[in-house]
Amino acid sequence: MTDAPVLEISAEDALASQVTRELPGWDPEIDDVLVCRxxxxxxxxxxxxxxxAREPRLxxxxxGQFITLDLPIGGQVINRCYTISSAPTRxxxxxxxxKRVPGGPVSNWLHDTLKPGMELRAVGPLGDFTTIDHPAPKYxxxxxxxxxxxxxxMARTYHDLAQDRDIxxxxxxxxxxxxxxxxELDLMARNLPRFSTAYVCETTDTERAWSGFRxxxxxxxxxxxAPDLPERTVFTCGPAPYMAAVRAMLAEAGFDMRRYHEESFDFAALAEAQPDAAAASTVVPVPPPEAVARTFRVEFAKSGRVIECxxxxxxxxxxxVAGMRLPSSCTKGLCGTCKSxxxxxxxxxxxxxGIRQREIDAGQVLLCCSKPTSDVVVDR
Known part of the structure; x- marks a missing residue:
């Protein structure tokens, strides 16, 4: 009796199987590992x-949404959020x-260390900065x-779907x-009749034939x-000073700010480039305590600080409020930066x-949305 022949699956057959069969969606609660390709x-x-994903998943x-990555840097796990630049159509x-930030520990680690084949853990996607939730005739x-x-x-999604949106x-x-x-943006402008681009550059020394804005x-x-500015719905994302300047321009133009949307927190920039701004941005006014509200002791084990909350x-x-500098970004329980x-x-x-169920089961919490119900000790 002879052994049955071993069937080898070629790379082409594996590829065909992946793109033709129906795939389950990626679920970080089941397998939160992403493989850099x-x-x-x-x-x-x-x-x-x-x-x-490790196994073929969609x-x-x-x-417009973001993911939170667990990054092993300097012997500890640092959480950082990054907006997804790809399109869900692919x-x-x-x-x-x-972008590499000079002196930034996370962006430099990504640029210098992350290579194809390496694995990272992730949570998401999350966020509500998306045209899907705010349909409009003009953007x-x-x-x-x-x-x-x-x-x-967003632009890639409309382009992939051949949707000639006025953008x-x-x-x-x-x-x-x-x-x-x-x-790629120039390609979209060629392919979609009502999609147009404009570039504004502070300096144009590197391109003598520059025909854009300076x-x-x-x-x-x-x-x-955009001569029809008042008719458009605006989506804005960039450094905090840039978005502040845009808001000021639109206010001067009498724009209806109900049709204005911005990415309300820039995780990487706040955490790396502007640590002081990051701290300031997370200070939220404390409501006056109710007469019957209890006060609890909160101890931070690593720093030795004790506060009342x-x-x-x-x-x-x-x-x-007590003057402590703790890592955080969104203050909404979304990004996971303050996980402790x-x-x-x-x-x-x-x-x-911004936190997995198994992390909750293991005693992890998000400090931005956790209110004490007893005296607590936090490993910070």
Whole structure:
């Protein structure tokens, strides 16, 4: 009796199986591991990192949402959120696009260390900065620097679906060489009749034949690019000063701010480039305690700090008021940046998806949305 022949599956057969059979969706509660498949240079200091699940899965999300990565840096796990730059129309892969921040521990680790084949854990996708939830006949996309990523995800989605949406995409960069996704945006403008792009660069020395706008975005410039500005729904993402300038321009123009949407927290920039701003941005006014509200003792085991926190206030807010600098970004229970181990005591936590159930079962909490129900000890 002879042994049955061993059937070898070729790479082509494996590929055909992956793209033709119906695949389950990626579920971080079941397997939260992402495998880096490719690293692409977008500009001299911006890279795109492309991931897949370990087994063939489809990523389902709304364009404009973000994921939170667990990054093993310096012997500890650091949580950082990055907007997804890929489109859900290409669900086999998911990507983030990251600018290297001078001195930034996380962006530099990603640029210098993350290579194809390496694995990271992730939570998400999450977030509500998406045109899917705000349908409109006309859009104006305004992005600055790496804030282009969520808007690019939206634009890629419409392009992949051949939906000729009326979109004016305005991107601000330091120079023409710093324009992220420039070639792809120009392709979209050629393929979609009502999709147009405009680039605004502070300096144009690297491109003598530059025909775009010079300087920084201004209201007269914006009115020239989009004469029908009052009719459009605006989506904005970029550094905090850029978004503040955009809001001021629109206010001056008498724009209906009910049709204005912005990415309300830039995790990477706040955490790396502007640590002081990150701390300030998370300070939330503490409501006056109710007469019957109890006050509890909160001890931070590693720092040795002890603070008082009433039952109606989150531990993060009380810590900020006491002058403590704790890592955080969204303050909404979404991003996971303030995730901490609860060593002792109990809390009431109402999160927005930024923590896995098994982490909760293991005693992890999000300080931004955890209110003490007893004296507690936190491993911080």
């Amino acid at each position: 490719q690293v692409r240079d977008e500009t001299h200091d911006v890279r795109t990192f492309v991931f897949s 990523f389902r999300y709304k364009p 669900g086999h892969l998911i990507s983030i696009t990251v 104006l996309f305004l992005s600055g620097g790496s804030g282009i990523t969520p808007l690019m995800s 004016v995409f305005v991107h601000s960069a330091r120079s023409p060489a710093d324009i992220i996704f420039r070639t 300087g920084r975005l201004t209201l007269p410039m914006l009115r020239l690019i 009433d039952a109606g206030t989150s531990i993060l807010t009380a810590a900020r 181990k609860l060593v002792a005591g109990t809390v009431d936590m109402k999160h927005g998806g």
